[in-house]
Amino acid sequence: MDKLQHKRAQELKTVTEMIGIYCRDIHKTDGINLCSECQELLDYVEKRVAACPRMEEKTFCSACNTHCFAPNRRERIRMIMRYSGPKMIFHSPILALKHKLTEWFAI
Incomplete structure (x- = not known):
């Protein structure tokens, strides 16, 4: 796996974990099997990360000049990250x- 593929995989792993935490706590799922709303968002994120034109040079989507997410989905993922971020250290x-x-x- 080259560096770029590893970076994409790492980003997806992190987002998947964060969405899982949010869905488990808020939507009362098991965190592995997501509700349809969270699964749809994760599918969208996977497509956007796979198509990201700046993956080599950016650290995270929030620090990127090019916004690949639609505004409503960008706000949704921000909300999930604000909720899940502090809980990541425990999960x-x-x-x-x-x-x-x-x-x-910036490694």
Whole structure:
């Protein structure tokens, strides 16, 4: 797996975990099998990450100049990340640490 593919996979893994946390807590699912609304959003995110023209140079979508998400979906994912972000350290500490290190050091 090359660096770009690894970066895409890591980003998807993080977003999948965050959506799972949100869906489990808010929509009362098991966090693995998402509700239809959260699954639809995850499918959308997967398509957008796969088609991202700036994946090599950006750290995260929030720091990118090109917004690939439609405004309503961008706001939805922001809401999910605000909710799930603080909980990541308890649910997936290694993933949370990798995410923070990438943010701080742009690795």
